[in-house]
Each structure stands twice: as C-alpha cells, then as structure tokens.
Amino acid sequence: TQLLEQSPQFLSIQEGENLTVYCNSSSVFSSLQWYRQEPGEGPVLLVTVVTGGEVKKLKRLTFQFGDARKDSSLHITAAQPGDTGLYLCAGGGTQGGSEKLVFGKGTKLTVNP
Amino acid sequence: NAGVMQNPRHLVRRRGQEARLRCSPMKGHSHVYWYRQLPEEGLKFMVYLQKENIIDESGMPKERFSAEFPKEGPSILRIQQVVRGDSAAYFCASSPRAWGREEAFFGQGTRLTVV
Numbered sequence: 001t002q003l004l005e006q007s008p009q010f011l012s013i014q015e016g017e018n019l020t021v022y023c024n025s026s027s028v029f030s031s032l033q034w035y036r037q038e039p040g041e042g043p044v045l046l047v048t049v050v051t052g053g054e055v056k057k058l059k060r061l062t063f064q065f066g067d068a069r070k071d072s073s074l075h076i077t078a079a080q081p082g083d084t085g086l087y088l089c090a091g092g093g094t095q096g097g098s099e100k101l102v103f104g105k106g107t108k109l110t111v112n113p
Numbered sequence: 114n115a116g117v118m119q120n121p122r123h124l125v126r127r128r129g130q131e132a133r134l135r136c137s138p139m140k141g142h143s144h145v146y147w148y149r150q151l152p153e154e155g156l157k158f159m160v161y162l163q164k165e166n167i168i169d170e171s172g173m174p175k176e177r178f179s180a181e182f183p184k185e186g187p188s189i190l191r192i193q194q195v196v197r198g199d200s201a202a203y204f205c206a207s208s209p210r211a212w213g214r215e216e217a218f219f220g221q222g223t224r225l226t227v228v
Contacts, residue, residue, distance in 0.1 A: 006155075033216075042117075042204050042219035043156070088155055098169035099211045100146065103155035 003027070004091055004104035012110040016078055021107040023089035024071045031092035032065050032072045033101065036085045043088055079111045116140070117207050118187075119220035126227050132192040132199070134223045138207030145188045146217065147173075147180060150202045159203075162188060195227045 004025045013019055023032070031050045035043035047056050049065035049072065056063045060083075062075040072089055086108050090101040116139035126132050138145050143164050148156040158172040162182035173180065177195075182188040192199055202224045208217040 004155075035219075040221075040224075042119075042221045045216055045218065048216055090156075098161050100158050100161055100169065101217065102158070103148075105153075105155040108153075 004089055004102055006087075006089055006104035006107050008107060009105065010108050010110075012112065013079055015080055015111055015113050017111075018075070018077050019079055019109070020073055020075045021087055021109070022071070022073050023104055025091060026070065027091070027093070028069050029091035029093045029102075030069075030099075032069070033090045033092065034063055034072070034074055035088040035090065037088060037106070038085050076109075079109075081111045081113050084109055084111050117205060117218050117220035119203075119205055119223050121223060122221065124223055124225050126195045126225065128196060128227055129194050132195050132225055132227075134190040134192075134203050134205075134225070135187040136190070136205035136207075136220060137187040138205075139218055142207035142209050142218075144208045144211060144217075145182050146206045146208075147188070147190050148204045148206065150204060150222075156204060159190070192225075195225070197227050200225055200227045 007022050033048045034046045037043040047063045052067045052069045054065045060077045064073050086106045088103055088106045090103045092101055118137040120135050145162045147159040150156045160173045160180045161169040165184050177193045179191045202222045204219050204222045206217040206219045
C-alpha cells in the first residue's frame with residue numbers, strides 16, 4: 001500500500017513569513033500533485049510534477065519533486081491570509097490494478113494578518 | 114473544478130435510509146473517481162469507473178455501497194441502510210484518461226450527515 005505522510009499536520013504563521021510543507025513516502029510515484037482545499041469546497045489542483053528533481057513555481061509557491069520521485073515539498077514565500085487552507089499532496093501510480101491518486105492527510109495552514 | 118457537478122451539496126438521512134449521490138463529470142471526461150473525506154483527514158479512494166464499467170472498487174466497502182456510471186447520465190454512488198459512520202464528505206473527480214499523469218478535477222462534494 002502506498003502511503004503519503006505530510007508534515008506538519010497544522011501550521012499557524014503570521015502574514016509575511018515563509019513556510020515549507022513536506023510530503024514523504026517510501027513508494028515511487030509516477031506523478032505528484034498538490035491541491036488546496038478550502039472549508040466546504042472540493043480540492044483545487046495547484047500543480048502536477050512528473051520528473052524527478054522537477055521544480056515548478058506558481059507565483060509565491062514553489063513545488064519540488066524529489067529526485068527519486070518519492071517525496072515533494074511546497075514552499076510559500078511571504079504568506080498571505082488568502083493562502084489559508086488545507087494543502088493536500090497526492091501521488092499518482094498504479095495500485096490495486098488501476099491508476100489512481102493516493103492522498104496524504106494534508107497540512108492545515110492558517111496565515112494570520 | 115467548477116466543471117464537475119455534484120448534487121446534492123448537502124444530504125441528511127436517517128439511519129437505515131438510502132443515500133444517492135450524483136456526479137456529472139466534465140464534458141469529454143469518461144473517467145470518474147469517488148473519494149470520501151472525514152473531518153481533518155485526507156481523501157480516501159473508493160471506486161474508479163469508466164462509462165458502464167467499474168474498473169477498481171478496492172476502496173469501497175463490500176456491503177451497502179455501490180456505484181455506477183451509465184452510458185447516459187451522471188455517475189451515482191449509492192449507500193444503502195446508512196449508519197452514522199457513513200457521515201462524511203464524498204467527492205468525485207473526473208479526467209479524460211486514466212490518472213497517473215493526467216490532471217483530474219474535483220467537484221465540490223456532497224456532505225452526507227446521518228442522524
């Protein structure tokens with residue numbers, strides 16, 4: 001069974017601070033996706049990384065896929081209250097005979113003004 | 114993710130009743146995935162369907178739960194004789210091809226409360 005561990009589980013910071021959240025696994029994934037979910041809403045895809053070592057930037061967000069395609073990180077620069085939400089990582093791969101996404105439990109980020 | 118439509122958004126059922134959750138995928142998407150999310154938890158895979166076929170139901174309880182994706186119409190997740198433990202948010206996602214490297218888009222979910 002492929003498992004994804006996210007850390008930290010909860011993070012509360014002040015506006016303007018930087019932060020990094022991590023997504024780790026002992027399994028290799030064909031892709032790694034990051035989602036952001038707000039209360040009462042569905043997850044919204046932020047980025048997909050597919051190549052080991054890949055780095056993608058989305059404004060103040062930087063995503064990195066580990067060289068071995070087992071882990072990923074999300075770094076946010078100068079966090080803003082609008083960044084508040086649940087950040088979920090999900091690994092794509094074949095499990096149980098079909099390709100599906102396996103999700104971590106998420107990092108709940110609160111950015112205080 | 115506005116393209117994936119789920120209804121109802123909120124559903125309240127008494128113990129023992131049936132719950133039917135609907136998911137209309139994005140236009141052109143023939144792959145549908147259902148996930149369940151408990152409070153403060155990530156999403157747990159339930160079932161993967163293509164039109165008229167169940168591809169993988171390894172995450173779905175063997176009893177009381179069933180899913181379909183007919184040739185015409187939305188995908189349906191059916192829970193019979195609901196119990197309190199079924200209370201959760203149920204999300205569906207759709208993609209044009211099988212996941213792995215494909216992007217998938219989620220609906221806004223159906224929040225089921227069993228009283």
